[in-house]
Amino acid sequence: QPAFGQPVTYDYVVIGGGTAGLAIASRLAQVASVAVIEAGGFYEQDNGNLSTIPGYATAIPFLDTTPSYPRNSLMDWDYVSVPQTEAGGRQIHYAQGKTLGGSSAINTLAFHRATYGAYQKWADLVGDQSYTFWNILPFFKKSAFSYPPNFPKRNTPNATFTYDLTAFNDFLRGPVQVSWAQWVDPTITWLAKGIRSLGLPQSVLGLNSGFLTGTGAYVTTSVDPCDATRSSSRTSYMEKIGVPAGLQVYHHTRATKILFSSKRAKGVQVTTNDKSYTLTAKREVILSAGVFGSPHLLLVSGIGPAATLNKYNIPVISNLAGVGQNLWDQLYFQIINVVSTPSGGQEIALDPAKANKQYYKQQWGPLSSVSAYISFEKIPSTLRSTFSRATKVALEWFPADWPEVEYVAGAAAGPNGSTLGVLSASLTAPLSRGSVTIKSADPATPPVIDLGWFTNPADGEVAVAGLKRARQAFNSISSIKVGPEVAPGDAVKTDAQILAFVKNAATQIWHAGATCSMGKNGDKRAVVDSRAKVFGVEGLRVVDASAFPFMVPGHPQSTVYMLAEKIADAIIKRR
Numbered sequence: 236q237p238a239f240g241q242p243v244t245y246d247y248v249v250i251g252g253g254t255a256g257l258a259i260a261s262r263l264a265q266v267a268s269v270a271v272i273e274a275g276g277f278y279e280q281d282n283g284n285l286s287t288i289p290g291y292a293t294a295i296p297f298l299d300t301t302p303s304y305p306r307n308s309l310m311d312w313d314y315v316s317v318p319q320t321e322a323g324g325r326q327i328h329y330a331q332g333k334t335l336g337g338s339s340a341i342n343t344l345a346f347h348r349a350t351y352g353a354y355q356k357w358a359d360l361v362g363d364q365s366y367t368f369w370n371i372l373p374f375f376k377k378s379a380f381s382y383p384p385n386f387p388k389r390n391t392p393n394a395t396f397t398y399d400l401t402a403f404n405d406f407l408r409g410p411v412q413v414s415w416a417q418w419v420d421p422t423i424t425w426l427a428k429g430i431r432s433l434g435l436p437q438s439v440l441g442l443n444s445g446f447l448t449g450t451g452a453y454v455t456t457s458v459d460p461c462d463a464t465r466s467s468s469r470t471s472y473m474e475k476i477g478v479p480a481g482l483q484v485y486h487h488t489r490a491t492k493i494l495f496s497s498k499r500a501k502g503v504q505v506t507t508n509d510k511s512y513t514l515t516a517k518r519e520v521i522l523s524a525g526v527f528g529s530p531h532l533l534l535v536s537g538i539g540p541a542a543t544l545n546k547y548n549i550p551v552i553s554n555l556a557g558v559g560q561n562l563w564d565q566l567y568f569q570i571i572n573v574v575s576t577p578s579g580g581q582e583i584a585l586d587p588a589k590a591n592k593q594y595y596k597q598q599w600g601p602l603s604s605v606s607a608y609i610s611f612e613k614i615p616s617t618l619r620s621t622f623s624r625a626t627k628v629a630l631e632w633f634p635a636d637w638p639e640v641e642y643v644a645g646a647a648a649g650p651n652g653s654t655l656g657v658l659s660a661s662l663t664a665p666l667s668r669g670s671v672t673i674k675s676a677d678p679a680t681p682p683v684i685d686l687g688w689f690t691n692p693a694d695g696e697v698a699v700a701g702l703k704r705a706r707q708a709f710n711s712i713s714s715i716k717v718g719p720e721v722a723p724g725d726a727v728k729t730d731a732q733i734l735a736f737v738k739n740a741a742t743q744i745w746h747a748g749a750t751c752s753m754g755k756n757g758d759k760r761a762v763v764d765s766r767a768k769v770f771g772v773e774g775l776r777v778v779d780a781s782a783f784p785f786m787v788p789g790h791p792q793s794t795v796y797m798l799a800e801k802i803a804d805a806i807i808k809r810r
């Protein structure tokens with residue numbers, strides 16, 4: 236690191252050493268000098284095994300979504316939303332990784348791609364056909380390497396599958412390590428059977444070939460199968476492929492303002508240990524601070540709706556109405572039953588020493604795995620017929636292969652050594668929109684986050700149908716159910732009761748995006764063009780989940796990596 240506080244100049248200054256930030260920085264640093272500014276540090280120190288060991292991915296305490304969550308401010312931004320008026324007035328703690336690796340260091344590791352239709356929609360919306368599935372496939376392949384399943388080690392004959400050998404280009408050996416769980420939770424195999432009973436067969440290709448709707452599969456995960464540890468953007472882009480010579484990482488350093496000379500981004504004001512200094516960018520500033528951090532930093536730097544900027548006496552650099560708007564989020568709710576089948580959570584709770592031994596000696600057992608089975612569908616006609624006309628019309632915006640609901644089969648330790656079977660549903664075509672704005676010009680004041688949950692009544696209608704389908708799936712395997720339903724509970728029967736339940740119980744699945752949406756010039760939601768360049772200024776791009784034009788169906792991390800690779804390639808080739 237250069238002498239502290241010295242003005243330093245780089246070709247590129249990347250704000251945020253998260254999922255997208257480290258990926259794009261690592262590629263650019265092979266041909267140029269690059270500074271990465273990251274507010275957090277090293278997750279092995281600040282979150283220990285909770286981040287590293289796959290089996291703990293869903294057990295990180297600060298993923299609690301209530302405002303009284305146990306804090307770990309070394310790792311998390313401590314974002315809490317405004318009360319969600321249509322979701323029981325609840326305030327939601329929305330965890331976001333603050334560490335090298337960003338949210339890829341705390342996420343739940345599911346790794347798959349969206350659909351042909353979704354990426355075609357992206358291409359059409361932004362007016363750039365380089366975003367179709369076939370055109371972005373090379374960047375998916377460049378970012379991630381997939382190992383074939385290890386069936387002998389998996390040793391679960393009722394959880395075998397076929398997959399698409401061509402989905403990953405093993406020859407390119409992308410840095411993110413992707414694999415199928417080497418240990419399968421027995422309860423999940425039962426729940427998978429329940430989901431299949433809905434008429435959603437197991438896919439022969441898996442979930443990385445552009446097809447999701449109407450099928451399901453054991454999902455690939457961002458886990459390195461060689462040592463059964465999390466593959467984050469840091470272990471992959473900074474360690475697996477080596478730290479490129481041109482890369483300088485400023486960790487524990489916060490970006491407080493993007494600096495402009497006239498309309499050109501020329502650097503970033505940063506703070507380390509309360510000391511402020513400037514990093515100058517000869518070519519570009521790249522903003523990768525995430526779905527909440529990126530719009531927040533744009534706003535305090537003078538890019539956003541003029542009315543908001545004027546209110547806080549922030550000089551307007553670019554009047555862009557879309558900054559912080561168009562927040563997409565996927566709501567998530569669960570059917571929970573005590574079940575008679577064994578589970579990983581139960582095994583860990585009953586005999587932690589055995590689970591530890593299996594993990595450390597064999598890289599196997601419940602701690603080695605997040606072995607979810609995931610399925611997607613459009614709500615079938617029998618339930619769809621109950622939708623209002625407005626909901627049916629609104630859902631027509633989504634392409635034919637874009638699912639409306641995702642089902643995830645999971646399991647957890649229950650009370651007194653029991654197992655809880657968890658079948659969740661989440662809305663993959665949400666129609667409510669939230670926003671991110673500011674209440675102060677001071678970058679240290681947290682942004683105002685309104686998730687907008689259930690503000691479009693269509694989401695309530697789809698959620699009711701989704702919950703009924705998940706319950707139907709669970710009831711098809713009633714032989715493993717023990718006692719009454721734990722959640723929502725047998726008393727929750729009518730549509731009105733189910734709606735009240737989901738509004739009060741739904742949480743995020745942490746897939747927020749699109750707050751600095753990509754789009755065509757003139758589109759009032761658009762903040763960046765298809766090359767991720769911010770409208771109205773020079774030398775500034777936004778590259779992260781905030782720059783998506785919408786949240787893709789399913790789990791987005793593979794698409795975040797793809798976008799980082801695509802924009803890095805465009806910058807390097809000057810396209």
Ligand SMILES: Cc1cc2nc3c(=O)[nH]c(=O)nc-3n(C[C@H](O)[C@H](O)[C@H](O)COP(=O)(O)OP(=O)(O)OC[C@H]3O[C@@H](n4cnc5c(N)ncnc54)[C@H](O)[C@@H]3O)c2cc1C
Binds near residue numbers: 337344347
């Ligand atoms: C709990 C959780 C579970 C999830 N599960 C899954 C899953 O199973 N599968 C999946 O595909 N996706 C999952 N996701 C979503 C996925 O991880 C995110 O969409 C993705 O990681 C976002 O990448 P990003 O680059 O946009 O932001 P991030 O990875 O969050 O990176 C933003 C970075 O910017 C830094 N930063 C922000 N502001 C500043 C500043 N002012 N100065 C310096 N640094 C700053 C942050 O500290 C962070 O490191 C999950 C997310 C979470 C939080």
